[in-house]
Amino acid sequence: MPPSPFPHPSQHKPNPNLTQKHAHARTQISVFSPMAAARWAIAIHGGAGVDPNLPEHKQEEAKRVLARCLQLGADALRAGGRAVDVAELVVRELETDPFFNSGRGSALTRRGTVEMEASIMDGRGRRCGAVSGVSTVKNPVSLARLVMEKSPHSYLAFDGAEEFAREQGVEVVDNSYFITEDNVGMLKLAKEANSILFDYRIPLGGAETCSAQAAENGMVMNGLPISIYAPETVGCAVVDSTGGTAAATSTGGLMNKMTGRIGDSPLIGSGTYACNACAVSCTGEGEAIIRSTLARDVAAVMEYRGAGLQEAVDYCVKERLDEGFAGVIAVSGDGEVAYGFNCTGMFRGCATEDGFMEVGIWE
Secondary structure (H helix, E strand, O other): OOOOOOOHHHOOOOOOOOOOOOOOOOOOOOOOOOOOOOOOOOEEEEEEOOOOOHHHHHHOOOOOOOOHHHHHHHHHOOOOOHHHHHHHHHHHHHOOOOOOOOOOOOOOOOOOOOOOEEEEEOOOOEEHHHHHEOOEOOOOOHHHHHHHOOOOEEEEHHHHHHHHHHOOOOOOOOOOOOHHHHHHHHHHHHHHHOOEEEEOOEEEOOOOHHHHHHHHHHOOOOOHHHHHHOOOOEEEEEOOOOOEEEEEEEEEEEEOOOOOOOOOOOOEEOOEEEOOOOEEEEEEEEHHHHHOOOHHHHHEEEEEOOOOOOHHHHHHHHHHHHOOOOEEEEEEOOOOEEEEEEOEEEEEEEEOOOOEEEEEEEO
């Protein structure tokens, strides 16, 4: 395998036009050196804010899933696949695996049901599609793609999205298909704590981690605290060999959320964005990501301030986030890749045309 093309942080020269008012923020950034011509690259994530106490075998399971999905995307790009096709393909695969918080394995509403949401954006022409509140569609990201390509709209939700799914003949299943034993346990924990739980084991209104609450309440499953099973949002950012970009994001949202709640994942410009400059997928505290239009801001900093991809991600995660936590994956139209997160860790991975591939969790 080729050596890692990620430069040492000391090689990075910040743009003097970008301030650092939150120098204390914990942010991990990695980026590929700029390339003269477009080369394909792919980045994926499985959520940010990973519990530091996550057992080793669960870490390895996450890495295996990420590596499998990353390889699927890399193979498709190597065969000449278009960015938008690859983004959908990879997120579909992530939705199918119950380890993550999308599709099967999605977080539950306070009623114990699943309401999923997803979005996809093609950087060429900035076409986009999104869905929210879907409860029977096996792969929400594919329904979002159909909204983009087969409807006059960009966003459909709840009954309208379900009706459109039936019209398009997409695969539907009973809501129970998406519900896992682990998430039933997580919902029980959330209700007993009288709290909404982020995908990332952090209570919405408290300082203690869900791991601590689970340990205190003695709530275990398979000998481990229920909280370590909390799932994560998924996303993919791609640039193909022609320089076309695309991004897709999919999630089940928050555990014990109110029915009807919509997060950042289906919102173009917040959780997902793609243009000629870059493709971005975000994960983390949805309400904070919405307030800061995080995904679009990465592109805006590149377009309007002339920043590189790494610099743009770094600035947006540190400076633009409204006292929340988030993780970002991004690729540029030139084949660069960047990660950024201001929390304990992020399930993520990337692959590039020159054969480099990695998956990771921590800094």
